[in-house]
Amino acid sequence: xxxxxxxxxxxxxxxxxxxxxxxxxxxxxxxxxxxxxxxxxxxxxxxxxxxxxxxxxxxxxxxxxxxxxxxxxxxxxxxxxxxxxxxxxxxxxxxxxxxxxxxxxxxxxxxxxxxxxxxxxxxxxxxxxxxxxxxxxxxxxxxxxxxxxxxxxxxxxxxxxxxxxxxxxxxxxxxxxxxxxxxxxxxxxxxxxxxxxxxxxxxxxxxxxxxxxxxxxxxxxxxxxxxxxxxxxxxxxxxxxxxxxx
Numbered sequence: 001x002x003x004x005x006x007x008x009x010x011x012x013x014x015x016x017x018x019x020x021x022x023x024x025x026x027x028x029x030x031x032x033x034x035x036x037x038x039x040x041x042x043x044x045x046x047x048x049x050x051x052x053x054x055x056x057x058x059x060x061x062x063x064x065x066x067x068x069x070x071x072x073x074x075x076x077x078x079x080x081x082x083x084x085x086x087x088x089x090x091x092x093x094x095x096x097x098x099x100x101x102x103x104x105x106x107x108x109x110x111x112x113x114x115x116x117x118x119x120x121x122x123x124x125x126x127x128x129x130x131x132x133x134x135x136x137x138x139x140x141x142x143x144x145x146x147x148x149x150x151x152x153x154x155x156x157x158x159x160x161x162x163x164x165x166x167x168x169x170x171x172x173x174x175x176x177x178x179x180x181x182x183x184x185x186x187x188x189x190x191x192x193x194x195x196x197x198x199x200x201x202x203x204x205x206x207x208x209x210x211x212x213x214x215x216x217x218x219x220x221x222x223x224x225x226x227x228x229x230x231x232x233x234x235x236x237x238x239x240x241x242x243x244x245x246x
Contacts, residue, residue: 004064007076008032011116012053013096017043025053025072027061028099028116033107037063039072052077056092056120068105081124088123091132094231094246095119095139102147102223115142133213134203136246140216149219151176154199158182163199167192171215173222187218217246 009030018024023042027035042049049072052059058078063070083089095116103109119139126132144150154163158178163169169192170178170185177195178185194211203209220229232246 003066003070004062005032005070006062007060008062009113010035010059010061011096012055012057012059014100015039015053021047023049023053026100027059028096028103028113029061029108030110030113031108033109034099034103034105035063035070036068036105037061037070037072042072049075055096056080056083058117081121083120083124085126085128087130087132088126090231090234091123091136091246092120093234094136094229095143097229097231098140098143098220101227101229102143102220109146112143112146115139131209133209137203137209137212137216140220144216144219144223147223149173149223152199153177153195156182163192163195165193165196169195171218173219186222187214190215 010027012025013028013034014026015023018038021041021044023039025037025039025042027037029035039049039053041047042053052075058080060076060078062073064073065071083092099116103112116139119135122135123132126135141150151157155161155177156163156169156179157176158181161179163177168180168188169190170180170182171187171190172178172185175182175185177190180188190211191207194205194208197203197205197208198212203212229246235246
């Protein structure tokens with residue numbers, strides 16, 4: 001049966017030339033998750049689609065098709081704030097790459113879609129020298145939780161005991177936070193004070209931000225299963241003199 005979808009809220013997370021004049025576009029959509037569409041003629045000089053199918057641009061799209069690869073029929077561009085700053089732009093490319101490389105195809109995640117919109121809004125409104133990391137950590141946590149990898153920052157799963165200040169803990173993607181005695185975990189030496197702050201969604205302290213970044217880096221790398229993230233290279237080579245990357 002041929003599927004026809006109309007007026008589906010969507011964002012472009014990746015695109016590339018396809019065959020002679022087409023574009024192969026990956027969309028993150030509200031009701032259908034990550035979808036691959038062919039925009040016929042989209043890469044030709046006279047087509048308006050190349051300008052319309054831009055990252056971070058909210059769209060309403062129509063498509064049709066029987067296979068996993070659908071055909072784009074129509075695009076309606078919606079208004080949205082722009083990611084004008086370099087760090088905001090590269091942060092947006094990072095979250096797009098997470099969706100492209102980790103999110104299963106045709107698997108709806110409406111909560112992640114809402115978090116994505118909020119993340120783009122926060123990045124667009126960021127001050128010129130603002131810190132992108134709290135915004136990225138918030139999105140990473142919502143994204144990984146939606147995929148079934150959420151955990152309690154204030155609970156050691158191996159002992160069942162609450163995290164305490166003054167103690168150190170570990171983290172493993174398959175177990176969550178564990179006690180320091182738990183062997184074979186991927187990440188160790190996490191301060192209890194930082195974990196308690198993160199449990200309260202408090203990223204105001206630098207130590208807590210660093211802990212969140214270390215934990216989410218391990219989890220994201222686990223979900224990537226060895227796939228590289230090109231957006232990290234953008235950060236390390238072009239953006240931050242402090243050497244910070246997502």
